Amino acid sequence: MSKPFLSIERLTQTYPDGQGGSTTVFENASFGIEKGEFVCILGHSGCGKSTIMNILAGLAEPTSGVVKMDGLEVSGPSLDRGVVFQNYSLLPWLSALKNVTFGVKARHPDWSREKVEAHARDFLAKVGLEGDVVHRKPSQLSGGMRQRVSIARAFANHPKLLLLDEPFGALDALTRGTIQEELLKIWSGTEQTVFMITHDIDEAILLADRILLMTNGPFARVAESVEITIPRPRKRTEIVEHPNYYAIRNHLVQFLGHRSKELAGKQSDDADQRPETVRLEKTGQAEDEPSAPPPLRAVND
Amino acid sequence: MLDNLSINQRAAILSLVMLIGGLLIWEAAIPAQKTAENLTEYELLMGLGQERAGVPPPSDILAKAWEELSNPFYDAGPNDKGIGIQIGYSIYRVLSGYFLAALVAIPLGFLIGMSQIAYKAFNPFIQVLRPISPLAWMPLALFVIQDSEASAIFVIFICSIWPMLINTAFGVAGVRQDWVNVARTHELGSLRTAFTVILPAAAPTIITGMRISIGIAWLVIVAAEMLVGGTGIGYYVWNEWNNLDLTSVIFSILMIGVVGMLLDAAFSVLQRAVAYAE
Numbered sequence: 001m002s003k004p005f006l007s008i009e010r011l012t013q014t015y016p017d018g019q020g021g022s023t024t025v026f027e028n029a030s031f032g033i034e035k036g037e038f039v040c041i042l043g044h045s046g047c048g049k050s051t052i053m054n055i056l057a058g059l060a061e062p063t064s065g066v067v068k069m070d071g072l073e074v075s076g077p078s079l080d081r082g083v084v085f086q087n088y089s090l091l092p093w094l095s096a097l098k099n100v101t102f103g104v105k106a107r108h109p110d111w112s113r114e115k116v117e118a119h120a121r122d123f124l125a126k127v128g129l130e131g132d133v134v135h136r137k138p139s140q141l142s143g144g145m146r147q148r149v150s151i152a153r154a155f156a157n158h159p160k161l162l163l164l165d166e167p168f169g170a171l172d173a174l175t176r177g178t179i180q181e182e183l184l185k186i187w188s189g190t191e192q193t194v195f196m197i198t199h200d201i202d203e204a205i206l207l208a209d210r211i212l213l214m215t216n217g218p219f220a221r222v223a224e225s226v227e228i229t230i231p232r233p234r235k236r237t238e239i240v241e242h243p244n245y246y247a248i249r250n251h252l253v254q255f256l257g258h259r260s261k262e263l264a265g266k267q268s269d270d271a272d273q274r275p276e277t278v279r280l281e282k283t284g285q286a287e288d289e290p291s292a293p294p295p296l297r298a299v300n301d
Numbered sequence: 302m303l304d305n306l307s308i309n310q311r312a313a314i315l316s317l318v319m320l321i322g323g324l325l326i327w328e329a330a331i332p333a334q335k336t337a338e339n340l341t342e343y344e345l346l347m348g349l350g351q352e353r354a355g356v357p358p359p360s361d362i363l364a365k366a367w368e369e370l371s372n373p374f375y376d377a378g379p380n381d382k383g384i385g386i387q388i389g390y391s392i393y394r395v396l397s398g399y400f401l402a403a404l405v406a407i408p409l410g411f412l413i414g415m416s417q418i419a420y421k422a423f424n425p426f427i428q429v430l431r432p433i434s435p436l437a438w439m440p441l442a443l444f445v446i447q448d449s450e451a452s453a454i455f456v457i458f459i460c461s462i463w464p465m466l467i468n469t470a471f472g473v474a475g476v477r478q479d480w481v482n483v484a485r486t487h488e489l490g491s492l493r494t495a496f497t498v499i500l501p502a503a504a505p506t507i508i509t510g511m512r513i514s515i516g517i518a519w520l521v522i523v524a525a526e527m528l529v530g531g532t533g534i535g536y537y538v539w540n541e542w543n544n545l546d547l548t549s550v551i552f553s554i555l556m557i558g559v560v561g562m563l564l565d566a567a568f569s570v571l572q573r574a575v576a577y578a579e
Contacts, residue, residue: 049370056487057482057486059482059485060483061488074317076485077482077485077486077488078486078488079487079488079489081486083384083482083486085479085482085483087479089479089480089482089483091480091483091498091502092578092579093501093502093504093575093577094501102497104485106487106488107487108490137577138457139578139579140578202326237308
């Protein structure tokens with residue numbers, strides 16, 4: 001098997017627990033992401049999702065282990081790894097447009113002002129922000145609009161890897177739905193590799209090619225990698241009709257509800273903690289074995 | 302009738318009423334001096350015909366103000382300069398000392414705000430030096446610098462440095478980590494991060510410190526000029542006191558207030574320009 005585009009190898013994070021000992025958040029976590037893949041990671045709070053995200057972004061250093069992108073080891077933040085933070089992280093003294101040009105200028109210092117601005121406006125338009133609204137300051141924008149600006153800023157830089165840290169966590173359900181579809185639209189045009197943290201199962205199924213499931217901490221691990229066998233383009237109203245949708249959804253709910261706890265707290269004994277691949281396919285065979293207990297998991301590597 | 306006016310208009314009317322009322326009470330409270338013709342021979346012998354020094358009525362001060370402000374820049378020798386010239390000297394001293402202080406305090410404050418070690422290392426010095434009355438530095442400054450003009454500027458420097466230093470350090474230390482992370486993920490160098498992220502983020506706090514400093518500097522210059530003498534509004538007040546010209550004293554007090562207000566207003570404009578809402 002060739003090395004994936006992004007490979008996370010034996011990542012371990014421990015923190016001092018304040019009593020002389022240490023707490024291990026996750027240990028020897030290993031997984032890979034292919035180029036152009038949209039991967040979501042699901043897990044309960046405190047399992048270390050955000051820590052993994054920060055390590056991928058280069059904002060934090062793991063206790064041990066390496067992250068390799070395109071065969072090169074990741075160290076420190078880089079323009080090749082764009083981040084959309086949960087709390088938008090727009091600079092409040094700059095207008096929406098200036099927030100995007102801030103990123104574009106950093107990426108292309110040699111571009112003329114007109115070119116930078118045209119590029120920024122282009123990407124703001126892709127997330128539905130056009131006209132006078134781009135001159136507003138973040139404080140004059142709604143939460144949804146702010147996150148759109150943030151997404152435009154990240155996509156405008158064409159990073160090799162885009163990291164989304166619960167980007168819709170602070171939005172109401174209706175706004176969330178619209179922006180998810182906008183994200184899909186802008187993503188499908190770019191073949192961007194995306195790694196996203198979320199708490200929302202439906203969101204993950206709508207967006208992802210693959211969902212990584214994390215067990216609870218301490219000693220959390222990425223236990224499963226669930227393929228989303230629903231063809232694209234997906235629409236939130238249409239995917240619920242797909243035969244695989246509820247199978248996948250049930251599997252995820254079961255995992256988060258029970259198995260994330262059952263699998264928690266196991267030490268790795270120095271073994272690589274690779275997720276097992278889960279592929280749920282209910283189209284076709286559904287009629288073949290109607291009475292058998294649902295074979296929710298078919299393991300193939 | 303008042304109901305149709307906005308709050309601002311009503312407040313302005315009230316201010317005007319208080320001003321006129323205050324001036325009238327003041328005017329009425331000054332006892333009229335008897336003129337020499339009405340005095341008895343005994344009173345004349347007792348010297349009561351001399352004009353007595355007293356608090357002048359507002360009408361005298363208004364007349365004085367009119368006279369001074371209609372020709373503010375005349376220069377008739379060391380002891381007779383127009384009010385404009387005196388204020389000009391004071392503003393020149395304040396601004397020189399103030400900008401020297403800003404030149405030191407803002408970069409140093411940046412350093413202290415960025416580094417916990419620097420913050421802890423500088424803190425004891427700041428805490429000891431800050432509460433010292435700026436005038437206490439005057440004798441030392443005069444001895445070391447050997448120049449009264451430069452000593453006055455030094456006193457302004459030393460009094461305006463602390464609020465700017467402390468506010469800059471505080472503002473820089475309080476910049477949200479998220480914004481710094483934005484700079485980091487965009488691969489900005491430390492200098493560009495300082496100018497494009499940290500400076501605008503800390504600007505409101507820094508300008509607040511600068512506004513406090515200019516206020517203090519204007520308070521201190523009057524006292525400093527009373528000590529060093531020669532020129533300036535502080536010297537003017539003291540000189541007119543020695544001349545027992547209370548009309549000029551009161552007039553110059555008012556001028557000190559007006560100039561201080563204008564300096565403060567300039568910084569409030571600046572403050573509004575850099576303010577942002579989160």
